[in-house]
Amino acid sequence: MSLNSTERFTSRVADYVRYRPDYPVALVEWLHRELGVDRDTPVADIGAGTGISCKLFLDGGHPVTAVEPNASMRAASIDWLGGNPGFSAVAGTAEATTLADASVGLVAAAQAFHWFDQQAVRTEWARILKPGGLAVVFWNSRRLSGTPFLEGYEQMLLDYGLDYTSVAERYNDDASMEAWFGGGLRGTARFDHGQQLDLEALRGRLLSSSYAPQAGHPQHAPMLEALRKLFDATARDGTVSFDYDTRVFAGTLPATAS
Template sequence: MTDLRSTERFSDRVADYVRYRPDYPQALVGWLHGLGVDADWTVADIGAGTGISSRLFLDAGHRVTGVEPNAPMRDAARQWLAGAEGFRAHDGTAEATGLPDASVDLVIAGQAFHWFDPVAVRREFARLLTPRGLVAIFWNTRRLVGTPFLEGYERLLHQYGIDYVSVAERYADDDTMARWFGHGYRGMASFPHTQRLDYAQLLGRTLSSSYMPMAGHPNHEPLLVALRALFDATQSGGTIAFDYDTRIFAGHPDT
C-alpha cells in the first residue's frame, strides 16, 4: 500500500532477506495436493520476492511464474532460482499482474499478502484462475510467547521497531480470510515451523524485517546491543529457536 511503500521498503534488505528469511514447511504442498492440486498445475507466485515460496513449489514439480514489482528482489529470485527448471520472473503487481486470463491453475501468495489491496487482488486472482484452479494464501506467524527468547524479542520489536505495530496489524485473522474467499472457501491448516539461528543469523533475520532500523537510524545501535544481550541470555548451544505457526488458506475467491 502506498502509505507504507510496500513495493519499495525491502529494496535495501534483499541480501538479508535471501539469506535469513524462513522458508515454508513442505506440508503446505501436501495439504494442497489433498485438495486436488497436482504437480502438473501451473503456479503464479504473487509477490514472489526473492523466490522463497516459488522454490517450495518448484521442488514439488510445478512450473512457477514469480510475479514481483520490486526489481532488486526480482533479480535476486532470478539469480537464486537460475538452476531450477520451470521458473520465470515477471514484473507485475498483485493487483495488476499482467498475466493472461484463465492462465494459472494455482495462485499462491505468501508473506507478501498482507501488503495487498484485498478487494483488488480477489478480482485479479479470480481472473487468473483456470476453471479447476485454486488460490492458496499462507504466511509464517511468529510466536509471541512460550519461551524467554520469543517474549524478549517481541518486547525488542516494540521498543526499537520503526513502524512495527502498523505492519503487524495488517495480518488477517482466520475469520477474515474465510470471508475473503467467500463461498469458494475450502479450508485452512496450520503447521509448526522453526528456524535455529546463531547470533549472526538472528541479526540478519532481524534486519530483514522492513520495520527494523538500519544503520544510520538512531535506534539501530541500541537495537544491536539489546539483541546481543537477548541472544546471550536465551541461547542454548549457541543458537535460539525462532518459532512460527505457518497458516494456509485455500479456495476459489468470490468476485
C-alpha cells in the same frame, strides 16, 4: 516509514535472501493430498520476493511464474532459481499481474499478502485462474510467547521497531480470510515451523524486517545491543529457536466476497 509496500525491502534484499525462513514442505503435500492439486499445476506466485515460496512449489513439481514488482528482489529470485526450467519471473503487481486470462491453476501468495489491496486482487486473481483453479494464501506467523527468547524478542520490537505495531496489525485473522474467500474457502491448515539461529543469523533475520531501523538511524545500535543481550541470556548451545505457526487458507474465488 514512508516507503510504499513495493519498495520497503529494497535495501534489505541480502538479509532477506540469507535469513528469512522458508515454508514447510507439508504445505504443498497438503495441497496435493487434501485439495487434489495436481503436481504439474502451473502456479503464479504473487509478491514472490526473492523466491522463497517459489522454491517450495518448484520442489513440489510445479512450474512457477514469480510475479514481483520490486526489481532488486525479482533479480535475486532469478539469480537463485533462474536455472530451473520450470521457473520464470515477471514485473507485475498483485493487482495487475500481467499474466494471461485463465493461465494458471493455482495462485499463491505468501508473506506479502498483507501488503496487497485485498479487494482488487480477488478480481485479478480470478481473471488469471483457470476454471476450478484455487488460490492459496499462507504466511509464517511468529510466535510471540512460550519461551524467554520469543517474549524478549517481541518486547525488543515494541521498544525499537519503527512501525512494528502497524505492520503486525496488517495480518489477517481466520474470520477475515473466510470473508475474503467469499464462501469459496475449501480448507485451512496450520503447521509448526522454525529456524535455529546463531547470533549472526538472528541479526540478519531482524534486519530483514521492514520495521527494523537500519544503520544510521539512532535506534539501530541500541536495538542490536538489546538483541545481543537477549541472545546471550536465552541461547542454548549457540542458537535460539525462532518459532512460527505457518497458517494456510485455500479455496476458489467466487465473483463476490461475503
